[in-house]
Amino acid sequence: xxxxxxxxxxxxxxxxxxxxxxxxxxxxxxxxxxxxxxxxxxxxxxxxxxxxxxxxxxxxxxxxxxxxxxxxxxxxxxxxxxxxxxxxxxxxxxxxxxxxxxxxxxxxxxxxxxxxxxxxxxxxxxxxxxxxxxxxxxxxxxxxxxxxxxxxxxxxxxxxxxxxxxxxxxxxxxxxxxxxxxxxxxxxxxxxxxxxxxxxxx
Amino acid sequence: xxxxxxxxxxxxxxxxxxxxxxxxxxxxxxxxxxxxxxxxxxxxxxxxxxxxxxxxxxxxxxxxxxxxxxxxxxxxxxxxxxxxxxxxxxxxxxxxxxxxxxxxxxxxxxxxxxxxxxxxxxxxxxxxxxxxxxxxxxxxxxxxxxxxxxxxxxxxxxxxxxxxxxxxxxxxxxxxxxxxxxxxxxxxxxxxxxxxx
Amino acid sequence: xxxxxxxxxxxxxxxxxxxxxxxxxxxxxxxxxxxxxxxxxxxxxxxxxxxxxxxxxxxxxxxxxxxxxxxxxxxxxxxxxxxxxxxxxxxxxxxxxxxxxxxxxxxxxxxxxxxxxxxxxxxxxxxxxxxxxxxxxxxxxxxxxxxxxxxxxxxxxxxxxxxxxxxxxxxxxxxxxxxxxxxxxxxxxxxxxxxxxxxxxxxxxxxxxxxxxxxxxxxxxxxxxxxxxxxxxxxxxxxxxxxxxxxxxxxxxxxxxxxxxxxxxxxxxxxxxxxxxxxxxxxxxxxxxxxxxxxxxxxxxxxxxxxxxxxx
Numbered sequence: 188x189x190x191x192x193x194x195x196x197x198x199x200x201x202x203x204x205x206x207x208x209x210x211x212x213x214x215x216x217x218x219x220x221x222x223x224x225x226x227x228x229x230x231x232x233x234x235x236x237x238x239x240x241x242x243x244x245x246x247x248x249x250x251x252x253x254x255x256x257x258x259x260x261x262x263x264x265x266x267x268x269x270x271x272x273x274x275x276x277x278x279x280x281x282x283x284x285x286x287x288x289x290x291x292x293x294x295x296x297x298x299x300x301x302x303x304x305x306x307x308x309x310x311x312x313x314x315x316x317x318x319x320x321x322x323x324x325x326x327x328x329x330x331x332x333x334x335x336x337x338x339x340x341x342x343x344x345x346x347x348x349x350x351x352x353x354x355x356x357x358x359x360x361x362x363x364x365x366x367x368x369x370x371x372x373x374x375x376x377x378x379x380x381x382x383x384x385x386x387x388x389x
Numbered sequence: 390x391x392x393x394x395x396x397x398x399x400x401x402x403x404x405x406x407x408x409x410x411x412x413x414x415x416x417x418x419x420x421x422x423x424x425x426x427x428x429x430x431x432x433x434x435x436x437x438x439x440x441x442x443x444x445x446x447x448x449x450x451x452x453x454x455x456x457x458x459x460x461x462x463x464x465x466x467x468x469x470x471x472x473x474x475x476x477x478x479x480x481x482x483x484x485x486x487x488x489x490x491x492x493x494x495x496x497x498x499x500x501x502x503x504x505x506x507x508x509x510x511x512x513x514x515x516x517x518x519x520x521x522x523x524x525x526x527x528x529x530x531x532x533x534x535x536x537x538x539x540x541x542x543x544x545x546x547x548x549x550x551x552x553x554x555x556x557x558x559x560x561x562x563x564x565x566x567x568x569x570x571x572x573x574x575x576x577x578x579x580x581x582x583x584x585x586x
Numbered sequence: 587x588x589x590x591x592x593x594x595x596x597x598x599x600x601x602x603x604x605x606x607x608x609x610x611x612x613x614x615x616x617x618x619x620x621x622x623x624x625x626x627x628x629x630x631x632x633x634x635x636x637x638x639x640x641x642x643x644x645x646x647x648x649x650x651x652x653x654x655x656x657x658x659x660x661x662x663x664x665x666x667x668x669x670x671x672x673x674x675x676x677x678x679x680x681x682x683x684x685x686x687x688x689x690x691x692x693x694x695x696x697x698x699x700x701x702x703x704x705x706x707x708x709x710x711x712x713x714x715x716x717x718x719x720x721x722x723x724x725x726x727x728x729x730x731x732x733x734x735x736x737x738x739x740x741x742x743x744x745x746x747x748x749x750x751x752x753x754x755x756x757x758x759x760x761x762x763x764x765x766x767x768x769x770x771x772x773x774x775x776x777x778x779x780x781x782x783x784x785x786x787x788x789x790x791x792x793x794x795x796x797x798x799x800x801x802x803x804x805x806x807x808x809x810x811x812x813x814x815x816x817x818x819x820x821x822x823x824x825x826x827x828x829x830x831x832x833x834x835x836x837x838x839x840x841x842x843x844x845x846x847x848x849x850x851x852x853x854x855x856x857x858x859x860x861x862x863x864x865x866x867x868x869x870x871x872x873x874x875x876x877x878x879x880x881x882x883x884x885x886x887x888x889x890x891x892x893x894x895x896x897x898x
Contacts, residue, residue, distance in 0.1 A: 209564045214414045215498050260474060263492040264466040271459050300458070301496045303415040310489045350885035351706050359700035361653055363580035364572075367411060371572030372698055376707055377882055378565035379715045383859070383875025386868010560719040569694070 192325075193332055200336035203385050206304050207344040208378040213304035217345065218370050227349035228342075230298075235338030237277070237299050238308050241270050242334030245309040246327055249317070266309045274300045308337045347377060393518045400522025406499045407530035408578050413499035416490040417531060418567040424547050427535035429483040430490065431528025433472045435521070437494050438503060440468040442520035445508040452509075461504045462495065469495045499527060537570050538562060605702070608789050609662030615780035616669050616834065622763055622773030626731045627677035631769045637681045639668030641688035649697045663702050667691050670710035670835060673770020674827065674874070675717070678729045678738065683721060687713040707881045708838045711874045718874070728766040739766040742825045743870040760824035771830040781833035793849035794842060794856075795832040799823055801857025809865055828860070831873035841881040848884075848891035855880045 204210055207217050213234070220230045245266050253259050278296045282289045299305060312333055316326035323329070351373055360369055406412045416434070420426045441464050452460045473491050476484040484491065494500060503523055508516040540546055542561035560566045623631045646664040650657045658664075668688050675684055691713030699705045718725045730739040740748075742755050742765055759765055763773030770777075784790045803819040810817020822828070836842065836856055843849050856876045863872025 208568075211415045211418045211564065211567070212493075214418065215412065218411070218414070260470060263470050263473065263495055264463065266492075267462055267466050267495050268459070271462055275459075297458070300462075301498060301501055303493050303496050306496050307415075307489055307493055310492050314489065346886065347882045350889065351882060354706065354885040354888075355699065355704070358704040360704075361576075361698065361700070363583060364576045364698055365579075368572045368576035368579060369698060371568045371575065372694060373706070375565045375568035375572060376694070376712055376878070378563075378568055379560070379712075379719060380875050380878035380882065382563075382565070382715070382719060383863050383869060383872055383879070384867055556721065558720040559722065560716060563719060565719065 192329060196329060196333050197336050198384060200333055201340040201343060202381050205340045205344055205378075205381055206308070206337045207341060208374060208381055210307065211303075212307040213302050213341055216298060216302055217341075217348070217374075218367060221345050221348040221370065222352050222366075224346070224349040224353060227345040231338075231342035231345045233296060233299055234302060234304060234341050235335070237270075237274060237302075238305050238338045238341075239331065239334045241266075241273060241305055241309055242312055242330050244269050244273060246312065246330045249313055250322055250327075254317075254322075262310070262313065267306055270305055270309070271300045304337065304341060308334055344374075344377065348373065393514060396515050396518040397522040397525075400519060400524070400526040401529065402526070404523075405526040405530060406502075406523050407527060407534075408575060410499075410502075411575075412502055413497045413527060414571070416493060416497060417527075417534065418564070418571060419490050420487055421531055421535035421538055421567060421570075422542070422562055423486075423539045424532060424535045426483070426486050427531035428528065429476075429480070430487055431524070431531045433476065433487075433491060434494050434497060434500070434527055435524025436472055437465060437468040437497075438500050438524045438527075439517065439520040440471075441465045441500060441504055442508040442516040443513055445504045446511055446513045446516035449509045457509065458501075458505070461501060461509075465500050465504065466495050499523060534567070534570055534574065537574075538566060542566060605663075606661045609666055611787060611789060612784065612834075613662055613665055613669065615783040616666075616673070616770070618776035618779045619673060619770045619773060619830070620669065622776035623673070623677070623769035626763050626772060627729060627769060630729075631672075631677045633681060634675055634677060634679065634684050634769060635669060635672040638672035638675075638684035638688045639665055641685040642668030642671070642692050645689045645692040646697070649693065650701075655701070658702060661702065664692060667696070667709045667713075670770070671713045673830060673834075674710065674714045674768050676725065676728045676767075677769050678727050679724045683717060683724055686720075687717045690716045703840055705840055706884070707878055708835050708841050711835060711878050711881075714874050715878065728768075731764050731766060731772065741766040741870065742821070743864065746825075747864075747870040755821070757820060757824060760821070765825075767825075768827060768830075771827040774824055774829050777829045777833060781829075784833070784837075790833070790837040791846070791849070793846050794836050794853045797850050797853025798832040798836055798856045798860075799828065801854045802828060802860055805857060805861040806865070809861070822861075822864070826864070826871040827873040831877055832856075836877050836880075838881075841884060843884050843887045843891065845888070845891045848887045851887050851891065852880050852884065855883065 200206065206212050207214060216230060220226050248265055248269055249259075249262065253261060253265065274296060278289075281296070312326075312330040315333070316323045316329050348370070352370065355369070364372070400406065404410055407414070407417055413434075416430055420430045441461070444464050445461055469492060472494070473484075476487075476491060503520060507519050511519070536546060538561045541558050544550055544555040544557040558566075561570065620631075620635055623635075642664045643659050647657060647659045650659070671687050671691055672684055675687070691709040694716070695707055695709030695712030696702070696705045726744075727738050728741055730737045742760065755765065761774045763775070765772055781790075781795070785792065803823055806822040807817045807819040808815055810819065810822060836853070843852050856873075859876035859879055860872045863869055863875060869875075
């Protein structure tokens with residue numbers, strides 16, 4: 188477990204292989220919710236939280252339940268069940284303890300279950316930090332950290348996009364390009380810009 | 390019979406999941422680098438869509454409403470696991486190419502969306518044709534996007550070089566190019582739609 | 587000049603005459619660098635500049651015709667985009683490359699946003715990163731200065747990146763442009779003359795360029811060598827596209843913050859990203875990417891540096 192690896196994970200997850208702009212995970216929610224900053228921020232924080240927690244839980248499930256019993260092919264089913272259950276639990280807890288927060292999140296919480304980013308990161312952690320049926324040294328910390336970084340990358344992309352789209356509300360965009368098409372084109376330019384960080388060594 | 394045909398064709402053009410409903414974009418953009426990958430993903434997704442739509446419509450009366458989403462997810466996940474394992478066994482090259490996007494079919498908005506919006510309220514035969522149509526529409530969209538990207542990005546189609554001396558525009562093979570293609574295609578289809586009205 | 591602009595959402599410049607005057611003056615200010623480029627790299631440079639400019643203007647004209655908008659090609663902004671794009675290219679590129687880049691710049695960098703005054707990103711840079719991603723082979727082959735043939739040499743920053751900067755390149759050479767690089771970026775002297783024109787006329791303010799250059803210098807001084815505080819900051823200021831970017835592209839009215847405080851943040855951000863890419867990233871030069879990323883952050887910067895309205 189070394190600092191270099193953490194730094195690489197951070198730069199990769201946030202900039203070079205940004206979860207939305209490069210891996211396309213969480214794209215549906217990105218395009219739909221990035222129109223205004225407030226919902227974008229709400230969604231991003233919820234996503235960050237869920238991704239981090241699910242990274243932890245799925246790590247345990249894989250390491251102590253699937254691997255030892257040779258059930259790795261049940262990865263997909265078990266992970267998505269874990270995520271769906273977790274989100275349901277979080278929803279119930281928030282509803283009970285802070286109705287205001289629950290109202291603020293609205294429909295975003297259940298939406299996160301189907302956010303490709305959450306399941307995607309869980310699968311990614313396994314692919315990256317488990318090799319030959321064994322966990323790489325320090326894989327637990329790498330997995331959590333990657334989860335956090337992916338959440339941060341998601342937040343960064345959301346915030347940039349929502350700022351831009353809010354600004355464009357006042358502009359004279361060609362009719363066919365309004366909303367979705369332009370959002371994709373902006374994402375394309377953002378993706379190109381973020382490429383500037385590729386090849387990061389050190 | 391006529392209504393069944395209607396369900397089928399609806400998913401191809403009028404309610405094309407990619408260009409009209411704008412669903413399931415994550416895998417669309419990620420795998421559309423080559424046409425071969427696009428077709429592979431399209432077939433896998435169609436299989437899952439068909440299977441889950443049929444099963445959901447068959448047992449729709451047995452599922453309590455409160456936990457219907459998790460139930461759908463389990464059903465879908467089962468089919469995805471079958472698809473995943475079949476792919477690993479019969480076409481490891483495709484499996485490696487599609488990578489994490491195969492298990493991600495579980496959360497593909499198209500699959501869950503159709504289960505929630507259609508299969509749980511309709512008969513098995515209608516759900517079957519709806520699933521088939523949507524799957525086909527998705528596959529066709531994938532083929533269109535990946536054909537553009539593969540040709541412009543590497544000068545080839547399905548691995549065969551078409552035009553000699555064509556300087557490939559690498560950006561189309563990259564994520565940025567994917568976003569650009571779908572943005573411009575969506576704009577183009579919007580333009581056609583606006584002209585009609 | 588800027589203080590007279592009415593601020594209402596994005597900066598909408600109202601009087602057409604003043605927009606044209608500013609744009610054409612900017613064109614004028616880029617001419618010294620263009621002349622220097624042609625002297626240093628030969629007639630190829632001129633053809634590239636012309637190709638990019640004509641393509642940019644034509645694209646804007648065709649787009650405005652097709653979408654039945656007001657034709658604005660005479661305001662000079664498309665010309666600027668073409669020129670700046672060309673200045674960011676090596677002189678050895680085939681002529682279809684600047685044409686493709688110019689078309690992309692105008693369409694994706696400007697037209698889809700609604701035209702002048704509404705683009706989020708600097709159009710010339712959008713075109714440049716597109717070209718860089720699409721045809722990296724052509725975009726990284728830099729002909730030797732003053733050789734007028736096809737011999738290529740690496741740019742100072744590329745040599746630095748590969749650790750091959752064995753002999754010290756004289757600052758004079760860097761300043762006058764006797765080095766490999768893009769057409770408009772190598773002759774610092776010419777660029778500064780142009781920048782002086784713009785500063786004197788008040789068409790650009792010092793905030794962004796000076797903070798950008800200063801941040802870059804400071805960070806490369808601290809981190810640019812094996813020991814802290816030993817970096818060759820003068821080398822970094824004079825190399826690559828920093829001067830070109832700081833004075834001509836990071837000062838794009840539309841794509842940068844409105845308030846002085848915001849502009850300072852913008853300049854610092856650009857400097858930070860540029861240095862990170864130059865010192866630790868895979869590319870030798872990071873100016874284009876830095877400016878584009880800060881362009882993306884500009885709506886945010888504007889939001890949080892809004893001037894307090896009296897009474898609120």
